[in-house]
Amino acid sequence: MQRLRVGVVGVGHLGKEHARIVATLPEAELVGVVDANGAQAEAVAQRCGTQAYRDPRALLSRVDAVVVAVPTVHHRAVAADFLRQGIPLLIEKPMAVTVRQADELLELAERHRTFLQVGHIERFNPAFEQLQKRPMQPKYISCERYSGFSGRSTDIGVVLDLMIHDLDLVLTLVRAPLRSVEALGAAVLGGNEDLAQARLTFANGCVADLRASRVHPTPARHMHLFGPEGFTGVDFARRRLTVMRPNEHLRQNPLDAAMLASLKTDLFTRHIHVEEIDCDTAPRDQLTCELQDFLRAVRTGQSPRVDGAAGRAALAVASRILDAVHAPASLPMAA
Ligand SMILES: NC(=O)c1ccc[n+]([C@@H]2O[C@H](COP(=O)([O-])OP(=O)(O)OC[C@H]3O[C@@H](n4cnc5c(N)ncnc54)[C@H](O)[C@@H]3O)[C@@H](O)[C@H]2O)c1
Incomplete structure (x- = not known):
């Protein structure tokens, strides 16, 4: 079985765990990690035996699939570059900051015949x-x-x-x-x-x-x-x-x-x-299961367990909650 070439963008708290696991999966080859913090990229690359980059675009011609684990405010910009090249993404939750951004990513994925999985790990x-x-x-x-x-x-x-x-x-x-x-x-x-x-x-x-x-x-x-x-x-x-x-x-x-x-x-x-x-008897941890589901979806073309539509649906409800949280307190109407 040919191994899928995988990159991880954003190797901070969570992304470094994605990189560590991808490096151990027999069905994947970790071809590079990216972080805006060059020292962090170098440290994780060294631990995982791969290349370090500071610019996500360095991966564009090198990968079959990418994990995006940058802070949420950067999800849309980082994800869009890969989707435009038809590269499937496992993007951390929440999928984006706004429903509009999520819709842009879904539209890009559809236009370029690829897909997004969202990291709803629970x-x-x-x-x-x-x-x-x-x-x-x-x-x-x-x-x-x-x-x-x-x-x-x-x-x-x-x-x-x-x-x-x-x-x-x-x-x-x-x-x-x-x-x-x-x-x-x-x-x-x-x-x-x-x-x-x-x-x-x-x-x-x-x-x-x-x-x-x-x-x-x-x-x-x-x-x-x-x-x-x-x-x-x-x-x-x-x-x-x-x-x-x-x-x-x-x-x-x-x-x-x-x-x-x-x-x-x-x-x-x-x-x-x-x-x-x-239920704590499963042989594999949740992050490994999530990554394997992603690689299975890339390989087979079947939907991942948590697809972009599910990520968008959760974000849409979150947005309604945030609207209510930020609504000015309703005051009794004057007589
Ligand atoms: N699924 C979960 O349970 C779970 C848990 C924690 C975090 N998250 C999500 O993962 C994402 C990352 O969270 P974290 O806690 O790992 O954050 P973090 O701040 O620890 O790591 C983010 C990393 O991305 C790097 N970065 C920032 N902008 C970048 C860019 N444009 N290109 C490349 N690298 C960039 C930073 O230097 C940093 O090292 C967030 O979306 C967060 O919501 C999900």
């Missing part, structure tokens, strides 16, 4: 993969994504930095049009919001509440789902699922006195089945 979390194997019609979803302050991604706020992960996951689970968005947020350390809360209401009645903070003392990544089938909790950091399912008898019958008495003593032993599932 789709490859084994706990989320397990969740998707259990059909559910959620009526309510709650997501929390909290981190300490990393000092990175200050070009964007917490909605595009962290909440975008959960927006992509919620849109994957709820296949219904979005009816309304309510949100608020606050900037703590700079100009962009560091805390945000949003409520999405879908046309099928499902409601999703999302909370994100990047100035939180205790990191956490959780999702809870409620539906007629029961309750499911996802811990993305520990890669665990908690599934609680009421039995058929409980679901089908009204509560009488005998049942009420039994529920008090035997709720979780007889009536609700509780399953704790450890």
Whole structure:
């Protein structure tokens, strides 16, 4: 099998991990890394046994595929050069800063007969993969994504930095049009919001509440789902699922006195089945799975798991949330 020639543009915190993994994949050859910071490019190239460049255009004639992991404000400019040459991209999340930029990239990809994958890495979390194997019609979803302050991604706020992960996951689970968005947020350390809360209401009645903070003392990544089938909790950091399912008898019958008495003593032993599932058994890490999905899509021409349309959809909801966050507070109308 001929190896695909891959380059990585932006080898900072995340890009250096992309480069490290690409250099180990048998189906790829890491032909170069690019960083505007020449010393950083050199250091990563040396570790990965490849060439260092400072200008992304140096890769244009050398690659079959590229990973773009520069700060989000530069995604559009860097990605456009490669798409114009018909080179497929794995572009980090969020796909771009605005929906307009995302549309430009999608249009370029289509015009030049290539594609974009977007780095929504939680789709490859084994706990989320397990969740998707259990059909559910959620009526309510709650997501929390909290981190300490990393000092990175200050070009964007917490909605595009962290909440975008959960927006992509919620849109994957709820296949219904979005009816309304309510949100608020606050900037703590700079100009962009560091805390945000949003409520999405879908046309099928499902409601999703999302909370994100990047100035939180205790990191956490959780999702809870409620539906007629029961309750499911996802811990993305520990890669665990908690599934609680009421039995058929409980679901089908009204509560009488005998049942009420039994529920008090035997709720979780007889009536609700509780399953704790450890999903942290996958042989490969999420970033490797994401990169392998990208290389498979390049090789076969089949869609990647997270295509450009999915990246754009998450960004479109994020933009509505940001509009609500930045809307002037509504004041009571004067009499
Ligand atoms: N999928 C995830 O979970 C995840 C996690 C972290 C970051 N990200 C995303 O990855 C991207 C990079 O984030 P990071 O934390 O690695 O940032 P970073 O600041 O650590 O690294 C970015 C690197 O890009 C370089 N750079 C900047 N402009 C460039 C240009 N025009 N050409 C070449 N190099 C350039 C910088 O010198 C730096 O080394 C962002 O879009 C971010 O949102 C995704």
